[in-house]
Amino acid sequence: MLKEILNKFLVLQGVQAAVVIEENGEMIESIKSGITIDKNLADVISTVLLDSRATAHLFGNASLSMVFIEYTDNFLIIGPLAEEFYLAIIAKNSVNIGQITYEMKKNQDAIVSYL
């Protein structure tokens, strides 16, 4: 069922992966299209999450609201789902980021309900 919800992101043209991760960086569930989520990519997602949470704490122990890394071809967005869980989206640069963040927010409760 969780995959079905994550699949809503894949139908957005250019989205290549939607991954639910725990706060320790461990992957819980993922769905992908056109890419392989190998160890390297899992490490990337995990590193960005863990580092960004640590960096956010430099803001007076602030919580991480969103982290967004963009390259010329792809980008990675990670946003919180619930206290311990985060959703990471990997997409091509042509995707409307506003739409992705909207879908992240819209599907947040549904995803959390399956965690």
Next chain:
Amino acid sequence: MIDLIPEGKSIGWMQAPAQWIFTHTVRFVGVVRIVIQDGEGFILIRRGTPLFYYFKHGRIELHGRAALDYFNSHPVVEFNMCKYTPEEFAEALRICNVEGESSPLPAESDAPAPGLPPAPRATVPVPEPVQEPIPEPVGESVPEPVSEPVQEQLLEPEEPESLWEPEAVPPPVRGSQKRTWNIFPQTAAPKTPASGVPAPVISPEVILDETDIKIIGQIKKLNGVVAISVFNNENNILLMGNVEIEPLLNIARSMLVTTNKIAPNVDWGSFVHMTLQVPEGNVIIAPYRQYHLCLLTTRTINIGHIRRILRDLQQTGEQS
């Protein structure tokens, strides 16, 4: 005298050690208007060569070396770079009674001027252009450091993406209304220079030309941009905005470490930017020439607009 010289075209307000001005104006012709507490002064500059120094605080006026020493006695000064046309420059030279270029430093007494606000240190710049909170000016002779807005946009605003929609943000506060953003924990206060530490020389390789400063100034003017810094691994090179620079750079460098860590594992093209969003605002880092930009913004920033600017900056940089 300040009121007599031509106004020029403002490139933007910024804060840096006075010495920074001389190493970053090799292509600049104009006046650098300096505000220190409730006094105001200026330096006439022709392509990196200072031709005239002046500072006034109440009834006290300093010229030449005395004014320069006073500028240098502050770790950071706030200044507005105003570009002159040849006609304006000639007019300024006439008003300042500068003949040719032979006397950049009119001989003046080195004796400290009585009555001037004490400088925090005796001499010369500090290691980094650390943001110093600007004291609230008092008295009736408070000059309003009004910068002429640069009308042209860096890039035409495009359709905003709805990631973080812009909201109406009040224009940047100026002069006596300035405040320092204290978004960081108190324990992360900016470093204060240790007295007696030899003043470092700003690297001659650190060159931002007039175009750079103008571009950065224009980004700073965007709604929601609180501060913008150009930095490298060692130093903050330029800061625009009232913010404690060291805590901000700690965050920026931490983000940079993250991008460096993941770089070997991603094949997504060149790094464009990283944005960290927390309830208090956003920190954005992006490559800029051989340096990096760091932006501190409110949550209301139009991130789509910033993204396009950063992408365009990189494309421009790659082409040049």
